Structures are given as structure tokens and as C-alpha cells.
Amino acid sequence: MSQHGGLGGPGGESLLFLTDEQLRKGIEAMFFAYRGFTADPDRILENYAYGRAHHRALHFINRSPGTTVNNLLSILGVTKQSLNRVLRSLIEDGLVESRVGRRDKRERHLYLTQKGSDLERDLSEAQRNRMRAAFRAAGPEAVSGFRQVLEAMMDADMRHQYNRLKDAGA
Amino acid sequence: MSQHGGLGGPGGESLLFLTDEQLRKGIEAMFFAYRGFTADPDRILENYAYGRAHHRALHFINRSPGTTVNNLLSILGVTKQSLNRVLRSLIEDGLVESRVGRRDKRERHLYLTQKGSDLERDLSEAQRNRMRAAFRAAGPEAVSGFRQVLEAMMDADMRHQYNRLKDAGA
DNA sequence: ATTTTATGTCAGCCTTGTTGACTTTCCAAG
């Protein structure tokens, strides 16, 4: 086993926190925290015929209005069939508008309608409230560390997606 | 909108990091990081007839050998029917042993067999490797902040479960 | 003119969650 920690050998001071025990705590923290992270939007979605997949679509369309289907596909990391099922219901219900591209007419550009924007706001507000409470409780330095670790945990291509979004909105 | 930040009014210095923009970055970081978090075990599980649900069961049985079904139920937060399907296949395939309770014979105490322990080790090693790389890249202080924010993000009852596990293993 | 790309759609499958109804076992209170 890779049990580091304890005795401060050469470089030991930087390995002190990397025991399997510490790593397992991190793993379990991710597991339990993610449950909390999704709990509030999930509760709201129970009142609709929508699930987490719809929430994700609404979030990223709101985030990048006019985004194409292909773009959304690569961000969400699902198949087009899977996404299409979600988008179809959102379009039918009038939460998302799909406009044919002007330059490239094959593309569909996605926008939230007022109705879609309203639901997105409800969902993200619930999620932001929890995030805000957690950030407030932990403090600014903890928040910085939180983000650093999460960024380092992403796959490289997802980190690029994340950074494109991050920079676009800032 | 609850756009704080900017101008350092009364208490402004402690709210500087709580803009909706910062919160949204935190939300997206959680989303993308969780994908990375599960990616490696998922890849291993493709070679078996198992999924994430089996991984979770193996993890927590390994974590608390002899735990009862009810106990596992409350940790995993699923229905007994859902867990039962997973446990049944793990028991049939000889990865988990279910022993009738000595004091209360209604209870089943769950243990990993050698085979179950082997798979659990593979899965958790893959997950730990990523966590270790992220922790190493971010540094000890970031790790502390990471854990603080995640703990604050959990539901209260999940935080209790987490702490019981945390203390037991330490 | 042909190929590639973007999108949509149909059919079918899997995992993993749900509810409801029911049985068996067995501890514990009356």
C-alpha cells in the first residue's frame, strides 16, 4: 500500500496529507457533497416532468445563449440521442427555442424562452443558495482551495470546457 | 439578483467572493470534477457486469466490514429494493458474503470476499490515484479548503454519516 | 458531384432508481 505520512523524510513535509486515509476521506466527501449539491434542484424538479438532465441542459443554454447542439453535446458528455430526448421535451414545452443558424443552416442555436429562463433561475438559485452557505461557512481561502482541487480533478478536456465557460462569463 | 461583490461596504470584505459569478463557477467546477472523479472506476467497471452502484456498495462494505443492509441503505440513500438488486448480484458472483446476524438473526452482516476485496482495491486505487494527483497539484492548504467546503455542502444527516465514517477509520 | 458534417429520429437495450404488495423471520411487549 502507498501509506505515506508520518516521519518527515526527504520531501516528507509535502506528502504528509497524502495518506490513503486522507484520500479516502476526500473520496467520501465528494460522494456525500455531490448528493447535497443536487438535492435542492432535484426537489424542485419533482414538481415537473423533468430531471437532472433537463436541469443541466437549461444551465448550459442559459450560460451560453445561442450555443449549438454539438457544442452542448461536448459539454454535457452524452450522446446526441440522449440529449435530443431532453431538448425535444424542453422545446415542445416552450422552455427552449431552437433557431436555425444564419451562417450555417445545419446548426440549431439554442436559447431559453422566458418560461425556460424562469425555471432555470429557480433551479440555479436553489443550488447557489447552498453553495453560498457552504462558501460562507468555509471562508474565502477554503473556497480558493476547493476550486483548485476540483480543477485538478477534472479530465484535461473538461478543464478546457470549464475554463472556456469561466473566462467567457467573467 | 443577489449580486454582491465590488464596493467594500459594511462587511463587504467577507462577501467579495460570493458573487453569483463565483457561485456559478463553483457549481460548474463541481459538475466537471465529479465527472473526473467517477471516470476511472467507470472505465474499470466496463469490463464487468457492474456499474457505479456496485462500486459504491463495495466501497462502503470495505469501509465498514460487517455492516448491516439497513446501515448501508442509510449511507447510500437508496431503497432496499434498489440496493438488494446490487447486493444479490455481488453475492451470487462471490464478491460479497452475507452472514446472518448472531444477536439478531434477521440482520445480514456484509463482508467482502477475497474476490470482492480485489475488485474494490482496483476501483479505489484508480480513484485514489486521481485524488492524490489533484491533492498534490493543489497543495495541503487547498486540500483543507476543499474538505471544508464539501463538508459544509452536505445535508446535515449526510454530514453525520460522513463524520462517523471519518472518525471510525482515523 | 461527392463527401462530410450537423441534426434529428426510431427502435431497442441497460443500469439504477422508484412504488406497492407480499412473505418470512424473529425480537420483544403484552
Place this chain on the structure above:
DNA sequence: CTTGGAAAGTCAACAAGGCTGACATAAAAT
């Protein structure tokens, strides 16, 4: 000792949301 209720397991039916494969259409690119 009987009975109520808790713990566990099972069966059936269903839904969300992933997946693959096959196919259609329109439009861009070559």
C-alpha cells in the same frame, strides 16, 4: 405464549436517462 411490528428479502411494474445502431435530411465543404 401469543401477537405486533421491525428487518430483510422478493416480485412486478415502471421511469429516467444513459447507451448503440441504423437511417434521413439538409447544407456545407471538397
